[in-house]
Amino acid sequence: MTTINPGRLNDDNVQPASDLISGVGLGLRSPHINEILTDLPRIPWFELLADNHMVEGGLIPVQLAQICQHYPITFHSVGLSLGSVDPLDFNYLAKLKKLMKSYGVAWLSEHCCFTSVDGFHSHDLLPLPYSEESLSHMAERISQVQDFLGEQILIENVSSYMKFAETTLNESEFISELAKQADCSLLVDVNNIYVNHINQGINIDDYIASLPYDRIKEIHLAGFDNRGDYILDAHNNPVAEPVWQLFEKLIQHVADVPTLIEWDNDIPALQKLIEEADKADNIINNYRAGNLDYAIG
Numbered sequence: 001m002t003t004i005n006p007g008r009l010n011d012d013n014v015q016p017a018s019d020l021i022s023g024v025g026l027g028l029r030s031p032h033i034n035e036i037l038t039d040l041p042r043i044p045w046f047e048l049l050a051d052n053h054m055v056e057g058g059l060i061p062v063q064l065a066q067i068c069q070h071y072p073i074t075f076h077s078v079g080l081s082l083g084s085v086d087p088l089d090f091n092y093l094a095k096l097k098k099l100m101k102s103y104g105v106a107w108l109s110e111h112c113c114f115t116s117v118d119g120f121h122s123h124d125l126l127p128l129p130y131s132e133e134s135l136s137h138m139a140e141r142i143s144q145v146q147d148f149l150g151e152q153i154l155i156e157n158v159s160s161y162m163k164f165a166e167t168t169l170n171e172s173e174f175i176s177e178l179a180k181q182a183d184c185s186l187l188v189d190v191n192n193i194y195v196n197h198i199n200q201g202i203n204i205d206d207y208i209a210s211l212p213y214d215r216i217k218e219i220h221l222a223g224f225d226n227r228g229d230y231i232l233d234a235h236n237n238p239v240a241e242p243v244w245q246l247f248e249k250l251i252q253h254v255a256d257v258p259t260l261i262e263w264d265n266d267i268p269a270l271q272k273l274i275e276e277a278d279k280a281d282n283i284i285n286n287y288r289a290g291n292l293d294y295a296i297g
């Protein structure tokens with residue numbers, strides 16, 4: 001790992017928390033917390049699932065505070081349901097805002113999806129039809145969230161296993177225009193692009209080439225599960241070789257953007273995640289040194 005930013009609680013620190021997020025971080029997972037707090041491994045930053053801290057029984061506040069004493073953190077949310085027609089939950093947003101301020105959270109990311117219908121929360125990241133109507137609807141809701149929080153959020157592309165008849169835009173067009181209309185940032189999940197490439201045949205070179213690079217503030221890497229006739233974004237495996245190759249293509253446009261290793265199921269030892277992060281670091285360093293094998297595709 002290349003960098004570490006210890007002791008960065010956001011009280012007297014005039015540096016914006018977002019400036020402290022750099023290099024290749026890890027998604028913080030509960031089986032690793034005691035080891036992290038004991039050994040303080042050289043990991044530049046952690047991404048935490050915000051929803052885990054919004055309910056009773058979430059990560060113990062003392063542990064959260066201890067993590068924040070030693071590492072910069074970001075929040076990742078799955079509960080805003082930005083694509084839904086359900087009303088935005090401003091109670092949820094108020095809790096989020098308070099937590100982010102209390103712990104000096106660098107930024108919040110959410111997904112280009114909906115999770116609720118008529119107040120029922122599916123706890124799945126459900127894809128939207130990519131139409132002009134859904135685009136303006138979601139852009140308006142992102143703007144409302146950003147106005148409430150007083151800062152930009154990041155929107156992540158999701159994996160999808162179906163196509164809507166109403167879709168008129170391809171995914172990269174949709175998220176690019178969404179970022180423009182909502183004036184938000186983007187989180188590009190490379191594994192999700194690859195999953196949609198295999199399952200739906202999207203053109204990954206066109207996808208990467210058409211992204212608005214100046215709006216990309218974070219990259220996700222994760223492993224998928226091969227189910228035979230399709231692949232599932234299961235976050236239960238090492239990053240697959242073709243996803244590393246896609247990452248190499250992307251970072252040729254955004255080499256300085258912070259990257260994160262996501263691993264949520266069949267969680268291995270912390271050392272395995274650190275090895276994945278080191279691999280990402282090596283790819284970035286090889287690019288900077290001019291040692292990648294192929295040109296931008």
Ligand SMILES: [Fe+2]
Nearest residue numbers: 156189220262
């Ligand atoms: Fe992701």
